Amino acid sequence: MNPTLESQLKRTIRRGRVLSAPAQLAGYNTDGLGYKTFRPDAVVIPADAEEMIALLRESRELNVPVTIRGAGTSLSGGPVAAEGGIVVHTSSLKKIRTISREGFWCEVECSVTLSQLDEALRAHNLFYPPDPSSGPVCTLxxxxxMNAGGAHCFRYGVTSNYVLGLEVVMLDGSVHRFGGPAGGRGDWHEDWKRLMVGSEGTLGAFTRFWLRVLPR
Ligand SMILES: Cc1cc2nc3c(=O)[nH]c(=O)nc-3n(C[C@H](O)[C@H](O)[C@H](O)COP(=O)(O)OP(=O)(O)OC[C@H]3O[C@@H](n4cnc5c(N)ncnc54)[C@H](O)[C@@H]3O)c2cc1C
Structure with a gap:
């Protein structure tokens, strides 16, 4: 890796969360499709949303491409660093923050997996319908x-039908919330949340979501 990039990243990011050895980078070369491989210059695993914000601000100053990656099961190349730069692996943001039995919503961090959410909701007799078949590993x-869907979509719809709100760190490091537990547009005139769902990592990094759930 370019030594300037490495030293800048290590100044912003906590110890052990910047990967740059070839053997470490090899696991991030491709996605679920495996059609082509591209090695990133570095992989960063932010410890929390604050570190994600600092990282995106820093990478803008460094003028390097940034690729956001969840579980890497995509079949269309989205989490692969086709032009090098930094892969941001979101795997540390995996808390289920709130489950509202009465309000039929939950608040989750972006790297919660579908099966982790399903297990937590089961205890409350609730159910989150979108079910891509990569559910045991893929992240919310x-x-x-990707606006993912699975067999349930014929009856219940796809992910966009369940996103009430989201928090996103834009690529300049600014943080915005669109919607929330009650859905809607928040303080905004436009429904930006709808633009964000399905944006394939091109607009920013989601850090958390408010999702609609149903009785099981
Ligand atoms: C065996 C298998 C079965 C599958 N079945 C289905 C299916 O039934 N239905 C279906 O829709 N898909 C399916 N997929 C595709 C894939 O699993 C889904 O698209 C899934 O939603 C990807 O989740 P992930 O966590 O692996 O994301 P990744 O592959 O890591 O990333 C996918 C895209 O999302 C972006 N991204 C990831 N996290 C964030 C974030 N926090 N903020 C902003 N952008 C982000 C990335 O930049 C990338 O563009 C399948 C894949 C496999 C390998």
């Missing part, structure tokens, strides 16, 4: 970015 961040 990847699901929202």
């Amino acid at each position: 961040g990847g699901n929202v970015a």
